Amino acid sequence: MDLKIKIINLMRDKRYRPLTLFGLAEASEEQDFALVQKILNQFEDEGKVVRTKKDKYDLPERLNLFTGRLRTNRRGYGFILADEHEIFVSRTDMNGALNNDKVMVHLLGRRFKDGNIEGKIVKVLKRANHAIVGKFVVKGKTGYVFPSDKKIFCKIVIPPKSTLGAKTGQLVVCEIDRWPMNKMPARGRIVEVLGDASDSNIEIEAIIREHNLPLDFSSDANKECELISDTVSADKIFGRKDYRDIFTVTIDGLDAKDFDDAISISKDKKGNFNLIVHIADVSHYVDLDTALDAEARQRGNSVYLVDRVIPMLPEKLSNGICSLNPQVERLSFSVEMSIDSSGEVKNFEIAESVIRSDARLTYEEVDEQIKNGAFEDKKVEKLIGDLRELSDILEAKRLKRGSLNFETIEPKVLLDGNSKPLDIIVRKRTVATELIEEAMILTNEVVAGFMYHQEAPMVYRIHDEPDYEVLMQLAELLKELSYPLKGKINHPKNLQKILAFAHERPEKLLINSLLLRSMKQAKYYPECIPHFGLASPCYTHFTSPIRRYSDLVVHHLVKTILKSRFKEKKVDRLATELYGICEHISISEREAEDAERESVNVKICELMKEQIGEVFMGTITGVTEFGFFVQLDNSAEGLVHVKFLNDDFYVYDAEHFLLRGERLGKIYRLGEKVMVKLTKVDMGERRMDFMVA
Numbered sequence: 001m002d003l004k005i006k007i008i009n010l011m012r013d014k015r016y017r018p019l020t021l022f023g024l025a026e027a028s029e030e031q032d033f034a035l036v037q038k039i040l041n042q043f044e045d046e047g048k049v050v051r052t053k054k055d056k057y058d059l060p061e062r063l064n065l066f067t068g069r070l071r072t073n074r075r076g077y078g079f080i081l082a083d084e085h086e087i088f089v090s091r092t093d094m095n096g097a098l099n100n101d102k103v104m105v106h107l108l109g110r111r112f113k114d115g116n117i118e119g120k121i122v123k124v125l126k127r128a129n130h131a132i133v134g135k136f137v138v139k140g141k142t143g144y145v146f147p148s149d150k151k152i153f154c155k156i157v158i159p160p161k162s163t164l165g166a167k168t169g170q171l172v173v174c175e176i177d178r179w180p181m182n183k184m185p186a187r188g189r190i191v192e193v194l195g196d197a198s199d200s201n202i203e204i205e206a207i208i209r210e211h212n213l214p215l216d217f218s219s220d221a222n223k224e225c226e227l228i229s230d231t232v233s234a235d236k237i238f239g240r241k242d243y244r245d246i247f248t249v250t251i252d253g254l255d256a257k258d259f260d261d262a263i264s265i266s267k268d269k270k271g272n273f274n275l276i277v278h279i280a281d282v283s284h285y286v287d288l289d290t291a292l293d294a295e296a297r298q299r300g301n302s303v304y305l306v307d308r309v310i311p312m313l314p315e316k317l318s319n320g321i322c323s324l325n326p327q328v329e330r331l332s333f334s335v336e337m338s339i340d341s342s343g344e345v346k347n348f349e350i351a352e353s354v355i356r357s358d359a360r361l362t363y364e365e366v367d368e369q370i371k372n373g374a375f376e377d378k379k380v381e382k383l384i385g386d387l388r389e390l391s392d393i394l395e396a397k398r399l400k401r402g403s404l405n406f407e408t409i410e411p412k413v414l415l416d417g418n419s420k421p422l423d424i425i426v427r428k429r430t431v432a433t434e435l436i437e438e439a440m441i442l443t444n445e446v447v448a449g450f451m452y453h454q455e456a457p458m459v460y461r462i463h464d465e466p467d468y469e470v471l472m473q474l475a476e477l478l479k480e481l482s483y484p485l486k487g488k489i490n491h492p493k494n495l496q497k498i499l500a501f502a503h504e505r506p507e508k509l510l511i512n513s514l515l516l517r518s519m520k521q522a523k524y525y526p527e528c529i530p531h532f533g534l535a536s537p538c539y540t541h542f543t544s545p546i547r548r549y550s551d552l553v554v555h556h557l558v559k560t561i562l563k564s565r566f567k568e569k570k571v572d573r574l575a576t577e578l579y580g581i582c583e584h585i586s587i588s589e590r591e592a593e594d595a596e597r598e599s600v601n602v603k604i605c606e607l608m609k610e611q612i613g614e615v616f617m618g619t620i621t622g623v624t625e626f627g628f629f630v631q632l633d634n635s636a637e638g639l640v641h642v643k644f645l646n647d648d649f650y651v652y653d654a655e656h657f658l659l660r661g662e663r664l665g666k667i668y669r670l671g672e673k674v675m676v677k678l679t680k681v682d683m684g685e686r687r688m689d690f691m692v693a
Helices: 003-012 021-027 033-046 200-210 219-226 291-299 315-321 363-372 378-400 431-453 468-480 492-502 508-518 549-563 569-576 578-609
Strands: 065-072 078-082 085-089 102-111 117-126 131-139 142-147 156-158 170-178 186-196 249-252 261-267 273-280 329-339 345-356 359-362 409-415 421-428 460-462 523-525 615-624 627-632 637-641 650-653 658-661 667-669 673-682 687-692
Touching: 003 021, 003 033, 021 033, 065 085, 065 117, 085 102, 131 156, 131 186, 131 200, 156 170, 170 200, 186 200, 200 578, 219 291, 219 315, 249 363, 249 431, 261 378, 261 431, 273 378, 273 431, 291 549, 291 578, 329 431, 329 549, 345 431, 345 549, 359 363, 363 378, 363 431, 378 431, 409 578, 421 578, 431 460, 431 549, 468 508, 492 508, 508 615, 523 578, 549 569, 549 578, 569 578, 578 673, 578 687, 615 667, 637 673
Parallel strands: 085 117, 156 186, 249 359, 637 687
Antiparallel strands: 065 078, 065 102, 078 085, 102 117, 131 142, 131 170, 142 156, 170 186, 249 261, 261 273, 273 329, 329 345, 409 421, 460 523, 615 627, 615 673, 627 637, 650 658, 658 667, 673 687
16 A cells, blocks of 8 residues: 555544654554655645644644635635535635635634634645736835735735836736735735736736636647647557447537537437437547646646637647547547436446547537528438437426526627627527537436446536525525515525526526526535536536546546556556545636636727717616626626716615615616616726716
């Protein structure tokens, strides 16, 4: 057994009492004291063990200490997700920690109504923000950098000799020389001047650096990539299940450049379906313990910014040999399922395979063809017809068990060749997207269930139940909007009724958004915990290995079972690293989502700046004591500040989520439609201001 695992297992034993270095060496039967000390030092740096004042070692949780990643917000406080605990940390108990830092926290024992525990950070284990992007400002003789990321609520002092010639108002990158501690501010030096904060392209560059998104691949990864053939040779096909003669298509967005998944389907006379979901076999080309694997693990996922894609894998793989492009042979990992007319999977097979996609379809053309009932290809018409019938069955079954279907919009900003925004297209869930969504959900469940019953190491996609107190706050709002509420709001059936009721209401998107925000964030975890949003007892991510490292790891683990490869050292090591991998890719996923959203907001602001003075219809999406937020139909959102409500003196009624005029009694309520005029756009703050028209 690996010495690291042996030491940890010793300390996890219920009979364990804190031991010194020599005591642990003796208990683990290791005579190399220097090696034991090295391991203990590493564990201490990682927060896995704690050294007491008597130089004895113990697990943090025995001492009421936990490690986790700090997530702060604009209001100054934060939360640490440590094991099963969500720990609240006030601004005064940060101890110099910043957003995304890995920290050790001491529980204070106080519990809140929502079940959260309060803690105090005692140690920063690993810094996440060695370089910080922000606006440089000179006040008097002192220079400061104010971070662009509002979740980092500390200014950085820049000595006069460390400004790199930056001017007030410019966006810069600074490195930290001294971290904030007690009442001492952070101090740093500017290492790069990005440019004017009002330039949207500079803002995108700032977002890339702000979220530490790597633009270049390592030389070792590029060298490995160069050795990979651009075609599938006969020897690569040998031993694989051959699906090349079965009609197969991909269905993706019009602007998609890499194709993770393809579909084959047929239906017999009894109404049973044979669905085959083919997934790009990325794990064949990206093996464990390679430079490409290390690069993919570090990135965690591809990032889809408004003007570019920062891929998890080099383009030769992501858009080339791994992508299931039409009319070429590709290696795949297929899940073939026999499904009866009620949507039950009667049997399935998971196999390494080879396919040759017959056509590349887009969501847009499929939706158009379904709408008009006019298909140019009879095979495509048959496939879409069978897939649509099965999709309806699967969706009905999923909803019956308590799954939630949220109606959301995704703004897509159209850019010209110079990255200038031209228009905003609002994407919604369509029939075509539902076809693929249902097939992928089912595939992920089948693979997750297979690995669970094998009792094998696995990466699951989990989603905890929402906090009851949070939902009760939402219930108060829904009552104000006259929503019929009966029974416990946290029951999936009642949440479904809320979504169904909202479907016919003008505030539909707002209610969906508020309900979605009341949910806990889904994450990756090595233990099987039900997925609340999908009402799935066992779920994973298997279907997008080109753009998600989680899926790539799952492919390796599934192949381990299929080929009985557990004796391989690299596979055994992967199994021991799953907790760390899951934490890392959960964090990188959130960083990617934040970066993607912020980049879209930058270009929306740039587009809307040309429309200052114009009048729009919008929906009130938030009400505070200082005004209310309005979202336009194109997804742009801004603030109507209370100081611009000149017709009366308005008072905030928190209980009823509204502003009320004291003299005339006019009300601005959450969810209502309102005409507003755009008055100001601040590119640096990515903020818009409106006034009532």
